[in-house]
Amino acid sequence: MVSAVKSCFGPQANVKLFGSRTDDQAKGGDIDLLITTDIHDVNDIVRAEMRCQVKLQQLLGEQKIDMLIDYPSRQNYPAIFSIAERAGLPL
Template sequence: MRLSAEHAHLIRAQALELAGAQARVRLYGSRLHDHLRGGDVDLLLELPSLPANPALLAAQLAGRVSRALHGRKVDVLIDAPGLKQLPIHQIARSQGVLL
């Protein structure tokens, strides 16, 4: 995994602060592969209930993590009851690593 323990902790802390103690965050995508270079940080935020404004929550988490990672591009998917599920959600759940 091409993410330091410090950065993983920071991402988890930001997710918990924004989404609450029940939130879980997974890293998926190219950052899981040590042999690859570059790439954005792909995160899946798993929530037990529907947030008031999912798009705002995703943008807030992406912005905070991007700033902490010195401008690295961050993509955030939200998985919560009531939100549309796309194939990428299944990929992120099955291949992602819980931070």
């Protein structure tokens, strides 16, 4: 997963898994990823996210994958970002 994310968002990208998939006792659920990238342009970020969704679907099969993207010019941080940052497991 990490190599797929880095191929889309750049080699400096960091990935954290958060949500129900971090709990071995929980069954199923979607895959929640917090991705930190140094890409600045929002259009490039959207394209990278779409490429990454395709790559991860090819790698993992049909899965619901939610991505939170943190980038240098981001100005709005919903509460889920702090939860993901605090509770996420680095991949």
